[in-house]
Amino acid sequence: MVLGAVFLSWLVWSATLHANPVVSQTVSSYTVLSDRQISVTVTVDRPDPSIAVVCNVVAQAADFQSVGADDRLEVPPRAERIVNVTVTLQTLRRATSASVKSCSLP
Numbered sequence: 852m853v854l855g856a857v858f859l860s861w862l863v864w865s866a867t868l869h870a871n872p873v874v875s876q877t878v879s880s881y882t883v884l885s886d887r888q889i890s891v892t893v894t895v896d897r898p899d900p901s902i903a904v905v906c907n908v909v910a911q912a913a914d915f916q917s918v919g920a921d922d923r924l925e926v927p928p929r930a931e932r933i934v935n936v937t938v939t940l941q942t943l944r945r946a947t948s949a950s951v952k953s954c955s956l957p
Contacts, residue, residue: 873897874904874954879935881910881949889919889946892937893926895954901928906954908938910946918942926954 879894889910897904904926910919919942926936940946 873899873902873956876906876951876954878908878949878951883946884939886945887942888939889942889949890937890939891949891951892935893924893951893954894933894935895926896933897926898932900930900932900934903928903957904954905957906936907952908940908949909952910940910942910949912944913947918944918946925957 875896877894879892881889881891883889891908891910893906893908895904895906905922906924906926907922908920908924909917912918919940921938921940924936924938926934940949
């Protein structure tokens, strides 16, 4: 019985903590510049714009293999809650898509 109460308390705490993420992110656009470069624009939404975040952006080839990445894309504190940040990734071969894996506090 006690174990069930502890588990239920943890479940409620965990659900509450993850219900309001610190930051959300998406790739709003990308442009293949060449066989070795792709430009990626990431839209970041921070409830508190005074918080700096670091994002992990990945470029993928047609076969879904990762061909380029930037795991230190910095989004500095700004006055705006929602910001666009553009990065140019060097790739091993032609990229056909891009994604942002995560954004987190530095």
